[in-house]
Amino acid sequence: MFTRKLTSLLAAAAVAAALGACSQPASSSTPTAGSEGSATITSSTKLTVVTHDSFALPDELKAKFAKESGLDVTYVAPGDGGALVNQLILTKDAPMGDVVFGIDNSFSGRAVDEGIITDYDSPALPATSKQFDTPDLTPIDFGDVCLNADSQWFAKEGIAVPTTLEDLVKPEYKDLLVVTNPASSSPGLSFLLATISAKGDDGYLDYWGQLVDNGVKVVQGWSDAYYTEFSGADGKGPRPLVVSYATSPAYTVTEDGSESTTVALLGTCFRQVEYAGVIAGAQNQKGAQEFIDFLLSEDVQSSIPETMYMYPVTDVALPAQWEKFAPLSEQSLTIEPDEISAGRDRWTKDWTAKVIG
Amino acid sequence: MDQGLDREGHRLIRRLGAPLAGRAAWVVAGAVPALFLAVFFLVPVANLVLRGFHDGGSWTLAGFSEVFSAPRTWRILWFTLYTATLATAACVALGLPVAYLLHRCRFPGRGLLRAIVAVPFVLPTVVVAVAFGSLFNPGGLLEFLQLKESYLAILLALCFFNVAVIVRTTGSVWSRLDPRLGQAAQVLGASPLRTLWTVTLPALGPAIAAGASLVFLFCSTSFGIIMVLGGVKYSTLETEIWYQTTQLLDLRAAAALSVTQLVIVSGSLLASTALQRRTQQSLRLHVDDSAEHPLSPARDWFALSVTTLVVSVLLVLPMANLVIRSLRRDGQWTLQNYANLATTGSSGALSVPVWQAVWNSAWIAAVACVIAVTMGVLVSLVASRRPRNRGGRLSLTLLEGAFLLPLGVSAVTVGFGYLITLNRGPLDLRSSLVLIPIAQALVALPLVVRSLLPALRAIDPRQLEAARALGSSGWQVLRRIELPHLVRGLGLAVGFALATSLGEFGATSFLSRPDNPTLPVVIYRLFGRPGPDNYGMALAASALLACVTAIVMGAAEQARGKGVSTW
Numbered sequence: 001m002f003t004r005k006l007t008s009l010l011a012a013a014a015v016a017a018a019l020g021a022c023s024q025p026a027s028s029s030t031p032t033a034g035s036e037g038s039a040t041i042t043s044s045t046k047l048t049v050v051t052h053d054s055f056a057l058p059d060e061l062k063a064k065f066a067k068e069s070g071l072d073v074t075y076v077a078p079g080d081g082g083a084l085v086n087q088l089i090l091t092k093d094a095p096m097g098d099v100v101f102g103i104d105n106s107f108s109g110r111a112v113d114e115g116i117i118t119d120y121d122s123p124a125l126p127a128t129s130k131q132f133d134t135p136d137l138t139p140i141d142f143g144d145v146c147l148n149a150d151s152q153w154f155a156k157e158g159i160a161v162p163t164t165l166e167d168l169v170k171p172e173y174k175d176l177l178v179v180t181n182p183a184s185s186s187p188g189l190s191f192l193l194a195t196i197s198a199k200g201d202d203g204y205l206d207y208w209g210q211l212v213d214n215g216v217k218v219v220q221g222w223s224d225a226y227y228t229e230f231s232g233a234d235g236k237g238p239r240p241l242v243v244s245y246a247t248s249p250a251y252t253v254t255e256d257g258s259e260s261t262t263v264a265l266l267g268t269c270f271r272q273v274e275y276a277g278v279i280a281g282a283q284n285q286k287g288a289q290e291f292i293d294f295l296l297s298e299d300v301q302s303s304i305p306e307t308m309y310m311y312p313v314t315d316v317a318l319p320a321q322w323e324k325f326a327p328l329s330e331q332s333l334t335i336e337p338d339e340i341s342a343g344r345d346r347w348t349k350d351w352t353a354k355v356i357g
Numbered sequence: 358m359d360q361g362l363d364r365e366g367h368r369l370i371r372r373l374g375a376p377l378a379g380r381a382a383w384v385v386a387g388a389v390p391a392l393f394l395a396v397f398f399l400v401p402v403a404n405l406v407l408r409g410f411h412d413g414g415s416w417t418l419a420g421f422s423e424v425f426s427a428p429r430t431w432r433i434l435w436f437t438l439y440t441a442t443l444a445t446a447a448c449v450a451l452g453l454p455v456a457y458l459l460h461r462c463r464f465p466g467r468g469l470l471r472a473i474v475a476v477p478f479v480l481p482t483v484v485v486a487v488a489f490g491s492l493f494n495p496g497g498l499l500e501f502l503q504l505k506e507s508y509l510a511i512l513l514a515l516c517f518f519n520v521a522v523i524v525r526t527t528g529s530v531w532s533r534l535d536p537r538l539g540q541a542a543q544v545l546g547a548s549p550l551r552t553l554w555t556v557t558l559p560a561l562g563p564a565i566a567a568g569a570s571l572v573f574l575f576c577s578t579s580f581g582i583i584m585v586l587g588g589v590k591y592s593t594l595e596t597e598i599w600y601q602t603t604q605l606l607d608l609r610a611a612a613a614l615s616v617t618q619l620v621i622v623s624g625s626l627l628a629s630t631a632l633q634r635r636t637q638q639s640l641r642l643h644v645d646d647s648a649e650h651p652l653s654p655a656r657d658w659f660a661l662s663v664t665t666l667v668v669s670v671l672l673v674l675p676m677a678n679l680v681i682r683s684l685r686r687d688g689q690w691t692l693q694n695y696a697n698l699a700t701t702g703s704s705g706a707l708s709v710p711v712w713q714a715v716w717n718s719a720w721i722a723a724v725a726c727v728i729a730v731t732m733g734v735l736v737s738l739v740a741s742r743r744p745r746n747r748g749g750r751l752s753l754t755l756l757e758g759a760f761l762l763p764l765g766v767s768a769v770t771v772g773f774g775y776l777i778t779l780n781r782g783p784l785d786l787r788s789s790l791v792l793i794p795i796a797q798a799l800v801a802l803p804l805v806v807r808s809l810l811p812a813l814r815a816i817d818p819r820q821l822e823a824a825r826a827l828g829s830s831g832w833q834v835l836r837r838i839e840l841p842h843l844v845r846g847l848g849l850a851v852g853f854a855l856a857t858s859l860g861e862f863g864a865t866s867f868l869s870r871p872d873n874p875t876l877p878v879v880i881y882r883l884f885g886r887p888g889p890d891n892y893g894m895a896l897a898a899s900a901l902l903a904c905v906t907a908i909v910m911g912a913a914e915q916a917r918g919k920g921v922s923t924w
């Protein structure tokens with residue numbers, strides 16, 4: 001490790017000296033005993049990390065990485081998950097950074113197909129987390145997008161809390177559900193995928209037709225759904241059922257901490273996994289790999305629940321509230337990334353035509 | 358003898374050379390902003406749009422036939438035009454009485470009222486959407502009106518923004534309209550209504566039309582309002598371009614839509630520019646005396662009641678409601694939301710405290726303002742030349758028009774254009790913060806030019822000719838006559854540049870980095886995060902941003918020279 005670092009430092013210094021006062025990032029190719037089959041990987045003194053706009057890493061951890069790696073790190077966050085992947089595809093010829101975090105399983109198929117990622121198998125990924133692994137990319141965190149119910153509302157009205165997707169089209173649950181637009185919201189897309197996983201490519205549109213008949217409301221984004229439409233959050237909206245996360249009930253705990261006023265419907269969950277990857281054509285592949293290893297370090301993994309509301313992929317302690325109020329779904333719905341990649345645009349277009357018109 | 362000839366020759370050269378050098382200086386003065394516009398706007402946008410017309414092998418217009426064979430496109434196009442037309446009509450109807458009252462009547466508190474009317478135009482869309490949302494959403498003051506996600510809410514928000522444009526364009530003309538025309542009509546027996554209809558409105562016609570075409574432009578390209586208040590039901594060309602580009606990466610569809618939008622926008626810009634020029638010319642015919650009279654409730658009751666309604670319900674209520682909401686928590690009055698601005702929000706919503714974002718916004722706005730005003734001064738000086746030949750006039754019209762184009766191109770197109778254009782060598786600025794003030798300056802530039810140019814065009818050509826005839830050099834004319842005129846519009850230009858930059862969200866959200874967000878970016882982010890702390894901070898930060906913007910615009914209105922700016 002030390003020698004590798006030294007070599008690259010020397011190489012970088014040599015290049016920097018050669019370039020003189022030029023402000024361009026100094027980059028070079030350093031021969032290493034590559035484990036991925038490629039003989040050389042690039043390295044530089046600068047690292048550009050591209051993330052989705054929900055990425056959050058505490059300052060002290062950012063500082064820690066900068067100190068340990070000796071790299072001058074720039075973080076850019078040009079949009080949500082979908083926009084992020086599309087921007088990387090658009091800039092394939094001249095990549096906008098070295099390492100990406102925030103590609104989830106609904107976009108990973110497309111990212112890999114388009115060749116915007118260079119394969120990297122992080123040694124920091126424990127064997128127990130291999131279940132999340134996917135070619136080229138490294139899993140960092142995961143979570144479940146589930147319907148949430150305002151349990152207080154249901155108790156007051158004397159109606160049973162629904163448990164399955166089938167329940168939602170029953171007359172007693174008319175006009176109670178609010179979802180987000182899959183075209184513009186990632187939980188919305190996840191919930192659409194959940195229905196496709198459950199009802200099949202040929203059945204999901206009929207199911208949505210039934211949801212529409214039963215008064216489902218569609219809003220643009222998650223915060224609008226959760227804060228203004230949902231009755232269980234601060235906004236005290238009119239609808240007691242909402243698309244949100246399995247972890248959301250941990251944020252609606254009563255003051256005495258004994259219970260949560262909302263509950264996630266674990267039979268309606270879609271599993272979301274977020275990945276990091278080395279961007280193809282990166283100026284600093286070595287730094288990119290180090291950053292991915294860092295994301296899997298215990299410090300970062302432990303900070304993920306608090307900062308990004310997701311579950312870490314490695315085995316670290318979870319916040320106490322989560323243990324109690326935010327269990328994961330045992331039977332979350334899934335679809336293979338390639339299948340999502342092939343179907344996503346068609347599904348959202350057909351969904352839009354059916355539900356919004 | 359030789360010496361005498363030599364001296365004569367020098368004099369000749371100087372006399373012939375001066376205009377030549379002068380002309381060269383003007384070409385350079387025009388080239389600098391033109392280059393800026395080309396590098397940071399025209400080339401990136403063209404680069405992205407042209408990709409949509411190239412399928413890898415050859416040029417194709419397949420995008421057009423594909424997009425326009427979809428009924429959805431026609432629905433969106435129709436909705437965009439229909440909404441913009443309706444909102445424009447409403448702005449004219451509401452704006453004219455306000456313009457009359459604020460520019461034709463004299464009464465105490467008029468300055469304050471003018472500032473209140475001027476502010477909404479530059480408020481950040483994020484803040485306005487939040488303010489209207491908190492009014493109509495469940496628990497809001499006007500919840501009972503059932504306007505959440507309604508068409509009317511969109512129209513109201515569009516009017517909120519744009520009434521000021523009508524008031525501004527028509528007001529300044531109205532205040533200089535020769536009152537004797539109307540008096541003559543009334544002496545001849547015309548009723549006040551008839552006078553208004555047959556004398557005043559026709560005289561104001563070009564100004565109203567110029568303002569209306571601007572409002573139409575702003576309404577047809579509105580993004581944030583439709584996205585936040587429109588829910589999922591309503592899409593405009595602008596939101597559809599965003600969706601096709603960022604979410605589907607369907608560049609063909611996006612390009613076809615962008616070109617369509619550009620056609621619409623250029624049309625209204627051309628109309629507005631031509632009409633604005635006509636007003637400026639016709640203005641010279643009128644006396645520059647103030648035609649104001651003291652407000653008389655008996656006579657001005659109509660304008661007075663419309664203005665009261667517009668100001669209190671349409672303009673003040675949403676903002677006051679926002680401020681009040683930001684000061685309340687769990688049914689109690691508190692400053693907690695403001696105190697929290699020193700934090701990063703609950704559960705790590707932000708990477709930096711909100712005050713840090715305030716500081717970022719401040720320095721970015723300062724830089725953007727310097728860029729926009731420098732470029733704006735150059736553009737205005739060049740565009741206000743009065744060349745005698747047709748070619749010269751045409752190229753100046755094109756120059757002026759080109760700098761208004763950023764108004765009509767979506768931020769997404771510019772942002773994605775940067776990604777594939779500014780990607781190599783010293784121009785690889787994609788992760789550089791420099792792009793933020795540059796992009797904001799581009800957005801502000803049209804407003805800056807519109808604030809400066811009228812002041813220059815209002816110079817009586819006879820004054821310039823007289824100065825030249827009396828032997829002043831071009832440089833002296835510039836320094837003694839034109840620059841002082843320009844300075845009168847400068848306060849307003851600086852105000853617009855600062856306010857636009859402070860509130861800019863579309864392009865900034867693309868370009869800002871998580872550790873260097875601006876205030877609108879932070880507000881947007883806080884709203885997307887769970888927890889009452891974050892929601893309260895978003896309200897407080899919105900109120901703060903609205904106040905700062907209001908102060909900046911208020912100061913600019915004060916600094917504005919009398920009678921400048923007809924736009």
